[in-house]
Amino acid sequence: MYSLVDGEALLKKLGDRFSGLRGRLTPNMGMEKVTWFRAGGPAEVMFQPADEEDLSAFLKAVPDEYPILTVGIGSNLLVRDAGIRGFVVRLSAKGFGEVERVGDMQLRAGAATPDKRVAAAALEAGIAGFHFYHGIPGGIGGALRMNAGANGVETRERVVEVRALDRKGDVHILSNADMGYGYRHSGAANDLIFTSALFEGAPGDRGDIQSAMDAVQQHRETVQPIREKTGGSTFKNPEGSSAWKEIDKAGGRGLMIGGAQMSPMHCNFMINTGTASAHDLETLGETIRSRVLQNSGIKLHWEIKRLGLFRPGHEVHEFMGQLL
Template sequence: MNDTGRAPTAEVEGAVAAPVPIEGIRGKLTRDAPLAKLVWFKSGGHADWLFEPADLDDLRDFLARLDGQLPVMALGLGSNMIIRDGGVPGVVIKLGKAFAKVEVRDDHVIACGAGAHGILVSSTARDAGVAGLEFLRGIPGTVGGFVRMNGGAYGKETADILIDCDVVMPDGAFLTLPVTDLRYSYRHSALPDGATVVAARFQGASGDPAAIGAEMDRIAQAREQSQPIRTKTGGSTFKNPEGHKAWQLVDAAGCRGLKMGGAQVSEKHTNFMINTGDATSADIEGLGEEVKHRVYAHFGVELEWEIQRVGRP
């Protein structure tokens, strides 16, 4: 409470009028919010509105007031995303520390907030002697993104460990969805559009912390050696087509090092694109489309984007 005896009201930046009444909303609401700094490519436009809720109740209250009037998109680390230069319509939800807790429960269950980073989840599991979550060490993202996109690496994916997840719908409704409701496939889920993942439970198994740590170290080293992780990148660009590896097709089509504006196909790993310094999102997306064209022309294989591309062109 503030000194008036009432709950504090949301801080609103850059706005004359909020999209909903904000009395009692405690999070931070920003109009015309720049998003480039929040994504790994460091490119792209602004969000019409960016909301950073104080906690779960605050998020539910805000979305209930919004009542589906505007599109809603959750944003995690932005490690596998292109924000188009025209920006994102509606409201972007960015979850903070209140959604980043990780807890060890009975029967080797790890309960996580959707804002928790993969390295925190896997490290917490390691320290508790819970095996099976080591692969999360190799994915630069948050639990919410893993759940939505069936994030995976090094032979495992979220579908292998997820028990259930909590989501808040665009109208503020709170649901707990079992893994079967998400109908997972490769880098895809049936999570409803506009649903914001706020928490998830993962099932692990008993393990030796030293062995778990050694596997995590192996994954970290492999990632360091094979991927351009110290550049402005967006993770794996294309899904692996049936019977193929995307990077091999891209390489064989002569696209290693290919450039468009400030964007470039990585010399180190050809299924990664990088921002060499001043790329626009149009450069990056255009380069990806050119790679797709060349691969299809050479091999008749249609590559499918793995990176999410969102917003106005």
């Protein structure tokens, strides 16, 4: 059974398996530098590939017994305090951050491209239907994996096909149907690493597209704590209601545990007020889930992805509520 070891020792143990790679291998990479929460433990080894070919070579070199996780720009990610064992892949902006027009109404974007950049490219090309990305603080890889959406539009409505690598480094092309999209969910295999995607919109007037993007931005600035250390929406909306409404009814607005707080502005946004540990943040989230369940009988489901290991004796369990 593989257990957590020091990243430098891990690289030494694997010897020259990674010789020839052009990307960057960083042992004991502090994930608090990556996630927007600015909290959490280290990745044992982080790899930032130079391009898809380099990523494929890396995947072929890692023995099967070592776990590999992929992270995006860290906007909706909570890494637990003991960190992530094995390898974490983070696609570089240089190798995977480009967006280009490839047809009259089509764009191809790398998985590390910020959503906002895709919205801007669509505006420049006069392609409508991408204004919603202007308000999503994430990258295309995460949008593909989670079927990110806002303002009544979802990623699945724009995806034509997705390019990905499997655990063995082989290339796969997935159609929209292959992605198995649902609400904030993709049915694509968990071990697939998305590298790029082809999107399609519709003809649009640049003035109208800009107005739609401005409306998205104004809404975000008015109702969301966008200047805080936050991961965006904490929980998915339950059927027939909104997560923030259920949190508010359960007394969760402004609730604090340690340095973690449910935003007084938008109570489905969890924020690090400056000193929160990952344990504080996850405990607050589970406390909120417990309160909502007790108040309305609704089980909220996390939208934020939580990865990694708990510190021994500091585990957080589902619906674990503190008496506050």
